[in-house]
Amino acid sequence: MAGVPRVVVVGNGMAGFRFAQELLALGPGFDVTVVGDEPGGAYNRAQLPGVLAGTVREDSIELADEDWYAVRGARLMTGVAACRIDRGGQRLELADGSAVPYDVLVLATGSEPALPPVGGLVERDGRLLTGAVAFRTLADCAQIRALVNGARHAVVLGGGVLGLETACALTAAGLPVTLVHRGPRLMERQLDAGAARVLARTVRSAGVAVRTGAAVREVRSIRAVGGAGHLTGIVLDDGEVLGADLFIICCGTRPRTELARAADLAIGAGVIVDDQMRSVTDGRIFAIGDCAEHRGRTHGLIAPAWAQARVAAMAVTGRDTGDTGYVGQPAVVRLKAAGIELAALGSARGGGGAEVIRFTDPARGVYQKLVVRDGRLAGAILLGDTRTAGTITQLLDRGTTLPADRSALLVASRDGTAPAADSPVRLPGHATICQCNGVTKAAICAAWQDGARDAGQVAARTRASTGCGTCRDAVEGIMAWLAAAEPGLVPA
Ligand SMILES: Cc1cc2nc3c(=O)[nH]c(=O)nc-3n(C[C@H](O)[C@H](O)[C@H](O)COP(=O)(O)OP(=O)(O)OC[C@H]3O[C@@H](n4cnc5c(N)ncnc54)[C@H](O)[C@@H]3O)c2cc1C
Numbered sequence: 377m378a379g380v381p382r383v384v385v386v387g388n389g390m391a392g393f394r395f396a397q398e399l400l401a402l403g404p405g406f407d408v409t410v411v412g413d414e415p416g417g418a419y420n421r422a423q424l425p426g427v428l429a430g431t432v433r434e435d436s437i438e439l440a441d442e443d444w445y446a447v448r449g450a451r452l453m454t455g456v457a458a459c460r461i462d463r464g465g466q467r468l469e470l471a472d473g474s475a476v477p478y479d480v481l482v483l484a485t486g487s488e489p490a491l492p493p494v495g496g497l498v499e500r501d502g503r504l505l506t507g508a509v510a511f512r513t514l515a516d517c518a519q520i521r522a523l524v525n526g527a528r529h530a531v532v533l534g535g536g537v538l539g540l541e542t543a544c545a546l547t548a549a550g551l552p553v554t555l556v557h558r559g560p561r562l563m564e565r566q567l568d569a570g571a572a573r574v575l576a577r578t579v580r581s582a583g584v585a586v587r588t589g590a591a592v593r594e595v596r597s598i599r600a601v602g603g604a605g606h607l608t609g610i611v612l613d614d615g616e617v618l619g620a621d622l623f624i625i626c627c628g629t630r631p632r633t634e635l636a637r638a639a640d641l642a643i644g645a646g647v648i649v650d651d652q653m654r655s656v657t658d659g660r661i662f663a664i665g666d667c668a669e670h671r672g673r674t675h676g677l678i679a680p681a682w683a684q685a686r687v688a689a690m691a692v693t694g695r696d697t698g699d700t701g702y703v704g705q706p707a708v709v710r711l712k713a714a715g716i717e718l719a720a721l722g723s724a725r726g727g728g729g730a731e732v733i734r735f736t737d738p739a740r741g742v743y744q745k746l747v748v749r750d751g752r753l754a755g756a757i758l759l760g761d762t763r764t765a766g767t768i769t770q771l772l773d774r775g776t777t778l779p780a781d782r783s784a785l786l787v788a789s790r791d792g793t794a795p796a797a798d799s800p801v802r803l804p805g806h807a808t809i810c811q812c813n814g815v816t817k818a819a820i821c822a823a824w825q826d827g828a829r830d831a832g833q834v835a836a837r838t839r840a841s842t843g844c845g846t847c848r849d850a851v852e853g854i855m856a857w858l859a860a861a862e863p864g865l866v867p868a
Pocket residue numbers: 386387388389390391392411412413414421422423424425456457458459484485486487511512513538632635664665666667675676677678679681710712844
């Protein structure tokens with residue numbers, strides 16, 4: 377390629393922005409353009425449920441304003457969709473009729489909400505009925521908040537993480553909410569029947585009405601003559617009608633692969649990439665984040681999206697990405713709802729000769745389970761008490777052989793005291809504290825020694841807690857321990 381290589385990123389979401397950030401931090405020498413169909417700069421999508429609940433300020437979720445790109449010599453084009461990749465001509469065509477030439481193209485198009493086959497949901501013009509929102513973006517969040525004002529009853533469809541967070545957020549906002557879930561139990565991809573039972577009880581006691589094993593057949597609406605329809609109710613499969621003026625759809629997502637498909641790139645569930653996040657069809661095109669399929673897996677989580685963004689940035693600059701580049705990582709899913717502690721890590725399905733260690737205390741809403749295969753942790757569920765999540769994540773990540781007394785990883789929470797294995801003092805330096813950014817305890821200690829004295833300062837230096845935010849308490853715990861420690865005790 378002659379001249380300064382032109383790197384064009386499609387999608388200014390969590391992965392696209394992080395890619396641009398990593399690439400620009402690795403040094404000058406690239407002509408970077410980011411094309412995003414949402415308005416404005418990048419924001420932290422994972423914090424939207426907090427914005428809905430009113431626990432997170434909307435302006436605090438911004439990752440970068442529009443000036444951020446200009447200051448670094450990059451170009452940001454917002455509110456415009458890329459509509460075609462001309463691979464032969466190495467041009468990206470945009471919906472406004474313009475085109476951007478590229479030497480390297482990075483697809484970071486994310487995913488879109490899956491819409492269930494519900495009668496009456498979609499209007500003739502393709503839009504959802506007024507009162508129904510498929511929750512994905514900041515604009516959706518603003519729309520829901522506007523609809524909450526004056527609403528009397530909300531139905532949330534989908535008992536996965538996002539459905540639960542949304543139902544709890546709306547309940548916290550003072551709205552009666554029914555959560556309708558088609559599957560036999562909540563979060564069935566991550567939880568077993570015992571955990572799901574305890575979770576349902578906890579969610580009900582937070583004020584959410586939970587209906588599992590129920591599907592929505594159609595929506596009811598009223599319509600002014602010649603005007604738009606307004607939602608009035610939800611009809612379940614068995615004919616029961618739930619009165620509702622707000623219907624939030626959280627039924628899972630689908631990777632956005634339409635651009636890649638039309639350009640004849642190899643597609644499975646997502647754009648199929650190698651370990652450097654390059655399309656296996658075209659080495660000039662990368663795919664990262666929710667839209668990418670790596671080794672047969674799509675992820676839909678921040679931690680892989682950001683790890684992939686870094687690998688792709690390194691690969692674009694020609695830097696060494698390690699022996700293997702991106703190698704994948706176990707899924708770590710955490711629920712962000714006030715009063716509900718839940719972490720599901722790896723695969724917590726038993727069977728096939730797995731050793732299962734379980735501790736339950738339904739009255740306290742506690743259910744904990746470890747699944748061990750060949751002496752190593754395969755998965756865990758921590759509900760009602762997630763204080764050992766740091767240690768357990770580290771054991772899962774590193775595939776370390778477990779200690780003989782596995783129950784020590786859970787049992788310490790029985791009396792309500794901090795589990796010894798999870799105290800900041802006992803955690804090894806390489807324990808991952810912030811899963812989204814892969815920040816270890818040692819990195820947090822180093823930031824402290826470098827002068828960081830609160831979680832915000834640590835975040836500025838290490839990015840810890842800037843993803844889903846569930847590690848903030850752990851970061852603060854380490855800071856408190858460092859502050860109290862004798863100077864000589866603080867690890868170098
Ligand atoms: C409400 C909510 C809460 C979540 N909470 C968590 C959590 O707690 N923990 C966690 O790990 N994950 C969470 N997730 C998932 C996480 O947000 C995603 O995994 C992450 O955003 C993936 O980043 P991405 O860049 O691949 O996709 P996105 O962040 O969706 O960004 C893709 C961007 O590309 C744009 N785009 C798509 N096609 C085009 C086109 N043709 N032209 C221009 N622009 C285009 C999209 O509009 C979007 O702006 C949550 C998701 C949601 C919706």
